[in-house]
Amino acid sequence: MSETDVESEHVQILRESIEKHNDPDRRDEYLEDYSEDLALHGADADGLEELEAFYQTVWQAIPDLEVTIERAIADGDEVAVRYSWSGTHAATGEEVSLDSGLTWYRFEDGEIAERWVASGTGGAIRDIVEP
Template sequence: MSTDTNLELLRESIAHHNDPETRDQYLDSYSEDLVLHGADADGLEELRAFYHTVWEAIPDLTVTIDNAVAEGDEVGARYSWSGTHAVTGEEVALDSGLTWYRFEDGKIVERWVAEGTGGAIRDIVTP
């Protein structure tokens, strides 16, 4: 796959994440054998459960890719996200997250999350 294709796959995945009607497709671009680094999840099923918890807490969550770079089979993304907490009604935001992805045959097979990102998300989700 080309770097442009991998970047487009990531952007499509994020578009699903942002659309409550297609959120269940968000992780379709991930391999069943996904390896996670720095995440509060071990494998695809735990990652899926994590996102369902996040979407329940912040139903209008929107992720914005602020910048992305691609080289070879890897894509790095700097992003922000915002939404409204379902319990408190407060606007919540993560100003800067960093995630690195490795693709194989059109699927994300490995993902690195910047240290502290999971804790920051957990703090926002849990009022």
């Protein structure tokens, strides 16, 4: 498989993962493409279990949350994704959104092994989830 094919495969894995994230009936599958030994950087979570707990909190606060990949750029085993998201906050009934988030992923053996969240993105999400 060429490097371009591998890069395309990684982007496709992320797109499919976001589809699961956006579907309340499939959210339990969202993190299936992540390594058990996931390394997180810039997030308020340490490892896969804490990341899963974080998303459970987010989905409870914003049950109709929808993430849109605005742009994905791949280079070798890494993919950078710029995204936005929107939904309705369950506690307030207000529409909430994040206009621009950025996360960088590194793949290993077809799984997401490492993930960096851009500075400020995690805080912005936390501020929206916990108004």
